[in-house]
Amino acid sequence: MAERRLRVLVGKPGLDGHDRGAKIIARAFRDAGFEVIYTGLHQTPEQIVAASIQEDVDLIALSILSGAHNTLLPAVYSNLKEKGAEDIMLMAGGVIPEDDIPGLKAAGIAEIFTPGTSTEVIVDWVRTNVHPRA
Amino acid sequence: MTLAERVLDGDIRAAARLMRDIDDRMKSAVTELKALYPHTGNAYILGLTGPPGAGKSTLVDQIVAAYRKKDLLVGVVAIDPTSPFTGGAILGDRIRMNRHAEDPGVFIRSLATRGALGGMSRSTMDVVNVMDAMGMDVVIVETVGVGQDEVDIVSTAHTTAVVMVPGLGDDIQAIKAGILEIGDVFVVNKADREGAERTARELTTMLEMKHPEPGAWLPHVVRTEGARGVGIEELVEEFEAHRAYLKTSGHLQRLIEERNAKLFADTLRDELFDTVFGAIRDNGRYQEILKGLRERSTDPYSAVEQVLAAHAFS
Numbered sequence: 415m416a417e418r419r420l421r422v423l424v425g426k427p428g429l430d431g432h433d434r435g436a437k438i439i440a441r442a443f444r445d446a447g448f449e450v451i452y453t454g455l456h457q458t459p460e461q462i463v464a465a466s467i468q469e470d471v472d473l474i475a476l477s478i479l480s481g482a483h484n485t486l487l488p489a490v491y492s493n494l495k496e497k498g499a500e501d502i503m504l505m506a507g508g509v510i511p512e513d514d515i516p517g518l519k520a521a522g523i524a525e526i527f528t529p530g531t532s533t534e535v536i537v538d539w540v541r542t543n544v545h546p547r548a
Numbered sequence: 549m550t551l552a553e554r555v556l557d558g559d560i561r562a563a564a565r566l567m568r569d570i571d572d573r574m575k576s577a578v579t580e581l582k583a584l585y586p587h588t589g590n591a592y593i594l595g596l597t598g599p600p601g602a603g604k605s606t607l608v609d610q611i612v613a614a615y616r617k618k619d620l621l622v623g624v625v626a627i628d629p630t631s632p633f634t635g636g637a638i639l640g641d642r643i644r645m646n647r648h649a650e651d652p653g654v655f656i657r658s659l660a661t662r663g664a665l666g667g668m669s670r671s672t673m674d675v676v677n678v679m680d681a682m683g684m685d686v687v688i689v690e691t692v693g694v695g696q697d698e699v700d701i702v703s704t705a706h707t708t709a710v711v712m713v714p715g716l717g718d719d720i721q722a723i724k725a726g727i728l729e730i731g732d733v734f735v736v737n738k739a740d741r742e743g744a745e746r747t748a749r750e751l752t753t754m755l756e757m758k759h760p761e762p763g764a765w766l767p768h769v770v771r772t773e774g775a776r777g778v779g780i781e782e783l784v785e786e787f788e789a790h791r792a793y794l795k796t797s798g799h800l801q802r803l804i805e806e807r808n809a810k811l812f813a814d815t816l817r818d819e820l821f822d823t824v825f826g827a828i829r830d831n832g833r834y835q836e837i838l839k840g841l842r843e844r845s846t847d848p849y850s851a852v853e854q855v856l857a858a859h860a861f862s
């Protein structure tokens with residue numbers, strides 16, 4: 415029977431090797447019933463966008479603990495726009511200072527979660543705000 | 549333009565979307581597949597199966613690179629299991645193939661089994677057909693790799709490669725029954741590990757003991773190091789040799805017949821179930837049957853007979 419499943423790409427852009435958070439998020443999403451495409455470490459924004467398009471995901475969820483969020487996240491968004499794929503939602507998490515969050519949201523990142531957030535809160539946010547594209 | 553027209557026009561997003569519609573079992577996908585069907589039948593379909601961790605995804609990455617060097621377009625369908633408890637899945641095969649993400653000559657799609665057994669999702673064959681219609685010269689299917697009942701790949705792929713690793717030791721005796729039948733090519737990956745030579749020798753001996761009919765294909769054993777790209781050329785040569793054999797021996801036609809029959813039977817089974825079940829659920833009959841079963845006034849066998857006899861679904 416017809417049934418839409420939420421598809422999410424979880425990845426790590428840039429040279430950041432901290433992957434615990436990304437793996438925890440991937441597992442929490444799986445346990446919430448989502449299909450997670452986990453692309454692992456060291457992704458360029460272009461690779462992330464190309465993979466997201468081929469996989470037809472509804473959401474791109476990126477984890478950054480390296481401090482390079484202010485360049486990498488907007489780069490992913492502008493690449494999405496370039497490919498006409500800005501209907502795919504973009505969210506992020508990791509070590510990201512509060513002061514940077516308003517700027518990132520203005521640059522197209524829908525939501526950002528920082529250390530200490532429970533995965534339930536994150537899953538709830540996704541359930542409320544992201545829906546499989548018709 | 550319809551999705552199918554856009555797919556034929558080279559629109560990647562349309563292809564990705566259609567694959568999603570197929571996987572989600574949208575009715576509209578059937579219409580699009582009908583339109584694409586005349587444009588299929590050109591791709592060479594290669595299946596890779598073998599236990600988790602054997603290095604299938606790593607090899608797929610190398611095989612993609614090898615075919616890209618020949619300037620061929622390559623599609624990949626990589627399947628991972630759905631969690632039976634939550635319905636969710638982590639699809640991690642792409643991790644090994646990231647270097648091809650931006651290559652316009654490569655299209656990679658991850659699929660979850662969504663409850664299907666046999667190592668593939670029920671959508672696999674249709675998704676392969678979309679890649680075929682997109683103009684992919686080669687489509688590589690990586691199965692889940694759990695259990696030994698992954699025989700569906702044989703009726704999907706032209707060439708099936710079974711990937712193994714050294715150190716299986718005596719286990720090889722135990723698992724040989726199933727896998728010896730399904731492989732057209734046998735790969736001993738992780739040849740850098742101890743025992744690779746021995747595993748390859750044992751396999752070769754077992755394959756030779758099968759006493760094939762004269763003129764039949766005799767599968768060879770190829771040793772590879774997926775991680776370092778060693779033995780890939782030999783592996784691809786072996787694929788091409790099998791492909792040539794299929795053509796010259798007339799075996800290809802038999803495979804195509806089998807594949808057609810399977811796609812028809814699978815589609816019939818799915819459609820019949822969906823139609824009948826959908827109808828009795830909507831007209832209340834299903835609830836009556838459940839009540840009857842609860843009260844033991846009927847049994848599942850009689851209930852099904854009655855549904856079919858009464859055309860209660862039409």
Ligand code: B12
Pocket residue numbers: 429430431432433434435436438439475476477478479480481505506507508509526527528529530531532533536
């Ligand atoms: C463990 C750790 C490491 C481990 C990483 C192991 C691994 N495989 O992940 C090791 C020891 C290897 C390491 C190395 C380094 N680290 Co370190 N590391 C940490 C530490 C202590 C904890 C990170 C962690 O795993 N937390 C547990 C996980 C579960 O939490 P999390 O990732 O934050 O995820 C949560 C949220 O952020 C959010 N989230 C995260 N990702 C995502 C994604 C999405 C989509 C969403 C919705 C939510 C979300 O949800 C999660 C649950 O709440 C942090 C300090 C800290 N307290 O954060 C430093 C820290 C991240 N490391 C730091 C540094 C500098 C380094 C090194 C450069 C040190 C060095 N000089 O060598 C190296 C670089 C390694 C590399 N290649 O990138 C700095 C980063 C500074 C910065 N950003 O400005 C930190 C902040 C320490 C500090 N205070 O200086 N590190």
Ligand SMILES: Nc1nc2c(ncn2[C@@H]2O[C@H](COP(=O)(O)OP(=O)(O)O)[C@@H](O)[C@H]2O)c(=O)[nH]1
Pocket residue numbers: 598599600601602603604605606607641644693737738739740741772773774775776
């Ligand atoms: N030692 C060794 N490791 C390998 C080789 N090929 C792949 N691997 C590793 O084996 C692990 C599993 O590989 P993967 O391709 O994901 O296996 P799959 O589950 O069969 O798809 C990875 O860590 C690879 O890096 C090889 O030739 N030698």
Ligand SMILES: [Mg+2]
Pocket residue numbers: 604605606640641690
């Ligand atoms: Mg794999």
